Amino acid sequence: MTDDELDLLASAYLDGEATPEEVALVERDPALQARVAELRSISERLRAPVPPPSEQLKERQLAAAMAGLGSLDAEPAATGPAHQQLAGAERGQVVDLREARRARSMPRWLPAAAVFLLLGGGVVWLAQSVGESDDADTASGVIERDESADVESETVAADAAAEATEEDMLAAEEGAATERQLAGDGEDAADEAATSAPAAEESMADDAAGGFAPLEPVAVFDEVPDPADVLDELPAPFEELERSSCSLDLELEPGSEPLGFLPIEIGDEPAEIYVVVDGDGRESVLIVDGRCETLAP
Amino acid sequence: MARAQRGDKGATDQLLRRHYDRLYAVCRRVAGNDADAADGCQEALLAIVRGLPRFDGRSSFKTWSYRVATNACLDEIRRRNRRPIAVLETPEPGSDAPSLDQRLADRLTLDGALAQLPEDFRVPVVLRDVAGLDYAEIAATLDIPPGTVRSRIARGRRQLSGILGNQTSLDERQTE
Numbered sequence: 001m002t003d004d005e006l007d008l009l010a011s012a013y014l015d016g017e018a019t020p021e022e023v024a025l026v027e028r029d030p031a032l033q034a035r036v037a038e039l040r041s042i043s044e045r046l047r048a049p050v051p052p053p054s055e056q057l058k059e060r061q062l063a064a065a066m067a068g069l070g071s072l073d074a075e076p077a078a079t080g081p082a083h084q085q086l087a088g089a090e091r092g093q094v095v096d097l098r099e100a101r102r103a104r105s106m107p108r109w110l111p112a113a114a115v116f117l118l119l120g121g122g123v124v125w126l127a128q129s130v131g132e133s134d135d136a137d138t139a140s141g142v143i144e145r146d147e148s149a150d151v152e153s154e155t156v157a158a159d160a161a162a163e164a165t166e167e168d169m170l171a172a173e174e175g176a177a178t179e180r181q182l183a184g185d186g187e188d189a190a191d192e193a194a195t196s197a198p199a200a201e202e203s204m205a206d207d208a209a210g211g212f213a214p215l216e217p218v219a220v221f222d223e224v225p226d227p228a229d230v231l232d233e234l235p236a237p238f239e240e241l242e243r244s245s246c247s248l249d250l251e252l253e254p255g256s257e258p259l260g261f262l263p264i265e266i267g268d269e270p271a272e273i274y275v276v277v278d279g280d281g282r283e284s285v286l287i288v289d290g291r292c293e294t295l296a297p
Numbered sequence: 298m299a300r301a302q303r304g305d306k307g308a309t310d311q312l313l314r315r316h317y318d319r320l321y322a323v324c325r326r327v328a329g330n331d332a333d334a335a336d337g338c339q340e341a342l343l344a345i346v347r348g349l350p351r352f353d354g355r356s357s358f359k360t361w362s363y364r365v366a367t368n369a370c371l372d373e374i375r376r377r378n379r380r381p382i383a384v385l386e387t388p389e390p391g392s393d394a395p396s397l398d399q400r401l402a403d404r405l406t407l408d409g410a411l412a413q414l415p416e417d418f419r420v421p422v423v424l425r426d427v428a429g430l431d432y433a434e435i436a437a438t439l440d441i442p443p444g445t446v447r448s449r450i451a452r453g454r455r456q457l458s459g460i461l462g463n464q465t466s467l468d469e470r471q472t473e
Contacts, residue, residue, distance in 0.1 A: 058321075
């Protein structure tokens with residue numbers, strides 16, 4: 001019997017996992033008994049209680065986990081670097097990406113778009129009201145002012161769309177100001193609209209793409225990198241999924257979901273790297289091309 | 298359990314508290330030091346909370362939570378791109394009853410020895426001796442056959458015995 005086989009027997013005997021034949025074999029062999037005793041002493045050392053973490057750490061970690069549940073009024077607490085890195089959060093703060101995504105699931109441009117639609121509707125209504133008048137010149141003048149104000153309101157709304165969510169209220173206020181302006185200086189507004197229209201178009205184009213300017217690639221690769229090593233080569237923090245192109249189109253195992261991503265280039269073509277977590281909490285890396293087709297693994 | 302899966306805060310809190318100590322202990326032994334254990338344990342708790350609604354009950358919660366904790370701790374270590382680090386210290390020669398310093402040194406020695414084990418051996422040994430799982434449970438936790446569990450534990454213990462034995466011999470030589 002080899003050393004490996006002897007260890008296998010002794011170890012299984014120690015754990016109560018040996019068959020009756022194996023038990024009998026061990027118990028009648030003094031050499032095997034000695035080996036069991038040696039392994040038992042190792043096992044006992046391992047079984048010695050692990051020094052518990054401080055009560056403060058324990059409570060902080062439990063509170064952080066509960067904050068991850070999303071509905072407990074627990075204060076954010078310290079957590080491991082992974083979440084800080086993935087969410088780009090300030091060190092020491094818990095940022096649960098699922099909650100963050102849920103909170104931000106309403107597109108940022110939606111409130112601004114709502115303001116724009118309201119204003120547009122008001123303008124049409126106003127134009128129709130005036131159009132019913134017998135005085136055609138007056139009507140066209142009002143429409144001209146309305147159009148200019150309309151473009152201006154687009155500008156305000158589109159600019160607001162580029163701002164953070166908390167500034168949506170500001171956009172609404174600005175929209176209201178624009179509406180008030182409709183009744184006033186139409187000619188000045190027309191001049192302003194002429195200069196701001198290109199900017200408005202740009203902003204609206206951003207809106208169509210999700211309200212964000214394209215991200216610069218954080219790294220350029222000649223060929224598809226190895227997913228196992230790629231994270232070590234890339235900078236933190238990871239971007240939020242709202243800015244990704246493919247987070248909704250990834251081919252993932254059931255129960256898996258993306259946590260964060262980084263834009264890259266592979267051979268001059270755009271690509272994205274995703275960190276994905278499965279149902280068992282295991283993280284992995286997925287690399288996709290610009291058409292969201294998996295490149296690796 | 299069912300209430301926790303439905304998102305009941307109280308039930309989830311109770312569930313986490315009930316299992317915290319043993320999850321931390323596994324993370325501590327797998328990670329090899331307090332800092333990585335704390336980070337790994339935090340990730341494990343978050344992963345458990347996130348994964349609870351998807352936990353289908355095919356395995357026991359204990360097995361599943363150990364799997365999540367083990368993966369979280371291993372991910373934490375891999376993310377830092379290094380093996381667990383523990384300071385190898387030798388116990389001071391002295392009285393028969395181990396002093397606090399001696400116990401600390403013994404723990405550090407054990408951490409150092411565990412850190413030298415390949416991950417494939419270290420984790421089954423920890424799940425057996427620290428978590429007290431049987432071979433079938435370890436097999437389910439790690440998704441490997443029970444026969445593999447048996448051989449990895451045996452080989453892991455043998456390596457540990459060699460490392461700690463060498464350490465002891467070194468200590469004895471230093472004492473002489």
